[in-house]
Amino acid sequence: xxxxxxxxxxxxxxxxxxxxxxxxxxxxxxxxxxxxxxxxxxxxxxxxxxxxxxxxxxxxxxxxxxxxxxxxxxxxxxxxxxxxxxxxxxxxxxxxxxxxxxxxxxxxxxxxxxxxxxxxxxxxxxxxxxxxxxxxxxxxxxxxxxxxxxxxxxxxxxxxxxxxxxxxxxxxxxxxxxxxxxxxxxxxxxxxxxxxxxxxxxxxxxxxxxxxxxxxxxxxxxxxxxxxxxxxxxxxxxxxxxxxxxxxxxxxxxxxxx
Numbered sequence: 001x002x003x004x005x006x007x008x009x010x011x012x013x014x015x016x017x018x019x020x021x022x023x024x025x026x027x028x029x030x031x032x033x034x035x036x037x038x039x040x041x042x043x044x045x046x047x048x049x050x051x052x053x054x055x056x057x058x059x060x061x062x063x064x065x066x067x068x069x070x071x072x073x074x075x076x077x078x079x080x081x082x083x084x085x086x087x088x089x090x091x092x093x094x095x096x097x098x099x100x101x102x103x104x105x106x107x108x109x110x111x112x113x114x115x116x117x118x119x120x121x122x123x124x125x126x127x128x129x130x131x132x133x134x135x136x137x138x139x140x141x142x143x144x145x146x147x148x149x150x151x152x153x154x155x156x157x158x159x160x161x162x163x164x165x166x167x168x169x170x171x172x173x174x175x176x177x178x179x180x181x182x183x184x185x186x187x188x189x190x191x192x193x194x195x196x197x198x199x200x201x202x203x204x205x206x207x208x209x210x211x212x213x214x215x216x217x218x219x220x221x222x223x224x225x226x227x228x229x230x231x232x233x234x235x236x237x238x239x240x241x242x243x244x245x246x247x248x249x250x251x252x253x254x255x256x257x258x
Contacts, residue, residue: 006095014043015117017102017103024231025039124184138241141184145249147174148181209225209232210250
């Protein structure tokens with residue numbers, strides 16, 4: 001029996017969290033049952049970059065004749081801060097949405113992210129409306145450790161450091177992500193918030209991810225993982241959901257460093 005063909009919508013922006021969305025395209029292409037991937041972004045040109053701010057060189061999958069028939073690109077008109085025309089039409093028929101908008105870097109160091117990257121709220125507000133109009137229920141959404149309501153979810157000193165960053169130099173990023181989360185909490189959608197721990201540019205993919213049991217100090221997930229491995233978790237949960245209307249912290253193998 002031929003497996004049912006699946007369809008995903010993937011959104012990415014700029015910044016470390018948003019980079020996971022670029023990698024979600026590659027993770028979705030690993031799944032032969034995914035026959036249609038609609039990519040929505042302000043930055044199609046970022047797919048032409050050499051390493052996508054991660055381990056190893058990458059090539060634009062839209063330029064690969066093996067992958068391009070499964071891919072469709074929708075460029076955001078100007079900015080997520082402006083209403084998008086006919087957005088819901090791009091979600092029609094999708095099984096799920098993977099949304100990677102916003103970031104958690106301090107604005108004083110990354111001026112472009114402060115000016116253009118704080119779109120977790122503005123973008124996801126329109127995404128939620130489009131999903132409801134198109135009757136798509138499942139959303140797997142990137143967010144962060146260290147936000148409101150995340151106390152003790154990852155019992156590691158780095159979580160306290162992230163919370164400190166959000167209270168000081170990354171306040172605007174925190175407000176953007178927390179406001180975005182509220183949108184989903186108030187919606188009828190079947191959402192999953194994904195809180196990755198450290199996602200460095202150098203970490204080599206291992207093809208695995210590990211979920212932190214909240215408060216479990218005996219088995220603490222590793223604090224550094226590859227962006228593609230976070231993306232694989234998100235794609236798996238988009239296609240075969242096991243966590244509903246909840247939050248999961250994902251990291252590397254327990255016992256590994258940061």
